[in-house]
Amino acid sequence: MLPLSDTLVLDLTQVIAGPTAGQILGDMGADVIKVEPLHGEHFRPHFGGAWVPSMNRNKRGLAVDLRTEGGREVLMRLARKADVFMEAFTPGVIDKLGFGWEKLSKENPRLIYASVSGYGQTGPYASRAGYDPCIQAEIGLMDATGPDGGEMCRVGTAAIDYSTGSFCAAGIAFALLARHKTGRGQRLDLSLFDVGMHLMSHWITNHGLTGEDPIRMGTSNSIICPLRVFPTKTQPIFIAGTNDAFWKILCTALGKKDWLEDKRFTTNADRVANRAILEPLIEAHFLQHTCDELLDKLIPAGMACSAAYRISEAMVSPHAQARGSVLEIDYPGIGPVKSANNPIKLSDVPVETRLKSPGVGEHTVEIMREVGFNDAEIAALRDAKAIATQAD
Template structure:
């Protein structure tokens, strides 16, 4: 459990120990899911003299790194050293899960691949996240979120029509690959209860990005349609999009005939219901640009707050478009409590983005700030039965 706390982040996964060999984002995202639900996560990093930092992860005490690595313990271990690998195997013999996001050939070269670790502990669930998969023609390529966004088709459908490819404003391939890997780990742990055996869980940025295309991918696979950029308009449900008001912008989703009817009444345009250009979903799709212009001419006559209130009261999905600070100030967001504050140490009060899932009996909490480099090395090794003299020797030889 996190250092200095009497209880884990949750009791849901507190019986599991996870060895975290990950860096940057996709791997830490995966492990964060396990740590936030109470697993005893041990973040393993190179000793200080050998550490090259966490590329793309920002400084250790920056907001990005801190949000990714809460609720963990940390130790240093030189995996390029035979003694370091031996210690990792000793840890793995008692662990439940290993998560890594090395390039596929690196773990084999270090001697810490799935086969090597399963030989030590057949019950081990070993999760690997890569850019393109563990094998195949691109397996050796370095993975990067924006590359996966492009190759996974997302950038071709993001942005305004004919704008050219546009990246999404978050590292969505990284994040989804990590979340899917965490889901795979949980599935494998559930299966282990039946078989008694661990297995190799694999996810990649490319696979995750393709899966997230969802209906846009199935449009091609099942209907032979190549989706295009639709900007703020929904590609198939019309009218859905961004509309300007007298003091800002809002989203409206007036999809389906019943909602469309209510929408026309609220806007004071019952004549649209019989206008042949807008009367059916098909005709609205065909005349989308003209319809959007007519809608915006009406929405410009009142404030965003008034429209959001009136449309929602009528059962028409509608919402403001917030900046991030405005989003966290929203009463519903505050009620949900997704921004979790933690006091402690010399950090003062820090707010983290909490889990978006609620469990009634075993909720998730932020219980510890991210550990310093190697903060828990000694206690973890002492738990393994390694005495203080041996620990001092390992440190002197830069094994830890």
């Protein structure tokens, strides 16, 4: 049995952060209902229709118009029996719709209520909408990212969104565990801003110690050397010489005794101070060899290093294939959709795709029947445009 079997989750979120959390819960066995407007979430057209399928597997689909009395009644019946309620509206919007924490916690005291927002439920920025790249800029992540001496850059994926989704799923799991002990639900207040600040943790610590802001150095780092991508005769290679022990391993594996004995490179502080001398030496040596030749020496020696791949190469690597890192699911009208698999691998039960990502309102009728609506009532609400079914 999966760990969240018999857990009912109402997922009103859209785009990345919330849907990622809901998908993790669904993968772990929860009955996750994706609640959408009648026309579906606004990112459904993206990626030729593949956006929503890529991060909403193991969910059922319900389409309701929460601006209507009938739509609100459907959701309220579900909320009274749900274990988890997830929303990602700008703070205050969900309260106006009649589904705020204060109200639902009275209707269902055991409810875990997860709010995902840009800046959280408190603080001077709480009323702002939040977007991953904007948060990247605001927390200093963009300022820390970019080419040596060049302009700041956005990180090449929605790192804060996906991390927020993971933290949200974990927070919900912790709250469910607490409920097992107390019998009470609680609210989870999770923001992209807080998660982004968490991702900057070592830079926060460094600034507290030195007063220094990060320096943009491409794939390198101002406080460690060597730590960057180096060109080779073939594939680029990343070297992570994060301590003096790794420096010794690097030099020994490459047969570069002269580097090891050079007093300018003895400690990390020495190597950082003499970066302009050391890095060209490494570059010149690496350009005489292929990436595979270097990896064949370094990896068995225990050096932290890797080839620097494109995503097209990473997806088909032998290790990604062995680990099942990429899922491919066929969707009618869209075709095969590839997405990242859940990285959580439990020893007792496999994480599988039990349900494809739902179409808009795909399970509206069966879900409404489960909370006491008869077919006549369902038809009336559909005619009133309070709900939508897949047939619509």
